[in-house]
Amino acid sequence: MRKVTAVTFDLWDTLIKEVPGGSERVASLRIHRIAEVLDEIGRPHDLAEIEEAHRKTGTFLELTWDKARDMPVRDHVLFMLSCIECRLPGKMTNEDIARVERIYADSLLDHPPVLLPGAKEAVRAASEKGYRLGLISNTGKTPGSTLRTLMGRMGILEQFQVTTFSNEIMVRKPAEAAFRITLEQLKTLPKAAAHVGDHPDHDMAAAKRAGMHAVQVMAHASAPSSEADVRVQSLDGVADALDSLG
Secondary structure (H helix, E strand, O other), X not given: OOOOOEEEEOOEOOOEEXXXXXXXXXXXXXXXXXXXXHHHOOOOOOHHHHHHHHHHHHHHHHHHXXXXXXXXXXXXXXXXXXXXXXXXXXXXXHHHXXXXXXXXXXXXXXXXXXXXXXXXXXXXXXXXXXXXXXXXEOOOOOOXXXXXXXHXXXXXXHHOOEEEEHHHHOEOOOOHXXXXXXXXXXXXXXXXXXXXXXXXXXXXXXXXXOOOEEEEEOOOOOOOOOOOOEEEOOHHHHHHHHHHOO
């Protein structure tokens, strides 16, 4: 009987990667479209004010993320609006706040990251070998709901039985809870699961602490991990690496 029955994948820098200048273009689009909404509802503000509020939101989020915690994207938006103008959310309708939230969340789809070479094939191969597949991803300003849309457009979403995003579970890798929650949904014990990712701490060390096997993809890794059970140079090597785990 095969020892490993489920595989979880990291998303960013394992399956997808931001294009150069992508985050700046997304931020600019987000800021300009939010400015348009505020103009329409009679609460106009300079682009510079909105840009500064967007920057402050990023700083606020980083303080939260440093504690391996996360929050719903609505909280990002309410904080940002309050930075633009004191008590601004209370002066807007729920419908207008929802419009801003959609802009904030979905701007990435206009300037999307790219699917890394071999990503679709690696995920499909793991699925065809009978592994139950999960995805465990930290999110930035773009929430899991938008990333699922992106994955659907890329043709990889349908391979996953479970997709776990930090803004939905309120914790981030390297917290063990991110792995535990995913494995519970996959109905798999940690010792029967392997995690595939790039980051030495957030993926490799964290997966091992959770009791899983760990496969590090080096193509976009910042450094090799001594915690990894197997290291492969590219996604092309993932199938063989999983086989080697038993």
